[in-house]
Amino acid sequence: MWWFQQGLSCLPVALVVWSAASFVFSYITAITLHHVDPLVPYISDTGTIPPERCLFGIMLNISAFLGMATMYVRYKQVYALNPERSKIIKLNKIGLTLGLMSCFGLCIIANFQKCILYYIHVLGACLTFGVGAIYMLVQTVLSYLMQPEVHSKDIFWIRLTGTVVAVGCHVCKLCAIAGSRGAFHADIFPPLTVTQGYSAHIISTVSEWSLAFSFLSFFLTYIQHVLSITQELNSNNG
Numbered sequence: 001m002w003w004f005q006q007g008l009s010c011l012p013v014a015l016v017v018w019s020a021a022s023f024v025f026s027y028i029t030a031i032t033l034h035h036v037d038p039l040v041p042y043i044s045d046t047g048t049i050p051p052e053r054c055l056f057g058i059m060l061n062i063s064a065f066l067g068m069a070t071m072y073v074r075y076k077q078v079y080a081l082n083p084e085r086s087k088i089i090k091l092n093k094i095g096l097t098l099g100l101m102s103c104f105g106l107c108i109i110a111n112f113q114k115c116i117l118y119y120i121h122v123l124g125a126c127l128t129f130g131v132g133a134i135y136m137l138v139q140t141v142l143s144y145l146m147q148p149e150v151h152s153k154d155i156f157w158i159r160l161t162g163t164v165v166a167v168g169c170h171v172c173k174l175c176a177i178a179g180s181r182g183a184f185h186a187d188i189f190p191p192l193t194v195t196q197g198y199s200a201h202i203i204s205t206v207s208e209w210s211l212a213f214s215f216l217s218f219f220l221t222y223i224q225h226v227l228s229i230t231q232e233l234n235s236n237n238g
Helices: 010-032 052-081 086-111 118-145 153-180 198-226 229-237
Strands: none
Touching (some): 052 118, 153 198
16 A cells, blocks of 8 residues: 555645646646746736636635645544643644635635736635645644654654745745835736836745745645544544
8 A cells, every 4th residue: 555545645645736736737828828927927827817717726626625624634633632632622723713714715716816806816815825824833833732742843843944934935925015016017928127126026926936835835744644544533532
C-alpha cells in the first residue's frame, strides 16, 4: 500500500495538488490566449475571461470542498486526541470555524470573478487569505499546545514558519496596493509603465502568489498526522 493510500492522507495531498493545478492551468491558458501579462499577473486575473474563467471556477469550487473535508478531518483528529483538554477543544472549534469561512471565501472567488462583481470578489479574497492566515495561526498554536505528546517540535516550527511567511506576504500585498493608490489597473494589457504603478503591481502580485502557495504548503504538514487517522479515531471511540 502506497503512503497516500493510508488513512485519509489523500485529502491534504489532493487539496494541494488540485489547487495548485487550478492556478497553473488557468495561468497557462490565460497567457497562451494573451489575456494577461505573462509577468506575474494577479491569480484572479488569470480566471477572468472565458475559457479560463470556466476552468478556474470549476477547479476552485472543488478545491473549496477538498479544503472543508481536510479541515474537518483535522478538527476530528485534534478532538479525538485531546477529549478532556478544554483549551485545545475551544481553539479547535475556532480553527474549524475559521477554516470553513476561508473555504467559503474560495467559493466566492471561484464564482464571482473580477469582471462580474468586483467587491464581492474582494470579500472572497479577504475571507480566503485573511481568515485563512488566522486559521494557520490557530493551528500553529494547537501544534504548540500538543507538543511533544502529539506533535514534534519540528512540526510546530514548520507551521510557525509557514504562518509567518503567509502573514508577511499578506502585509506586503496590502502595502503595495495602498502604495500604488490605484495608479495601476491589473486588467490592462499590455502593462503600464513603472512610473504608473507597475512596480507596486509586481510586488503585490508576487506577494499574492507567494501567499497562495505558502497557504497550500501548510496543508502538507497534515499528511503525517492523518496517515493513521482511521485507527486513531477507532481506538478512541472503542
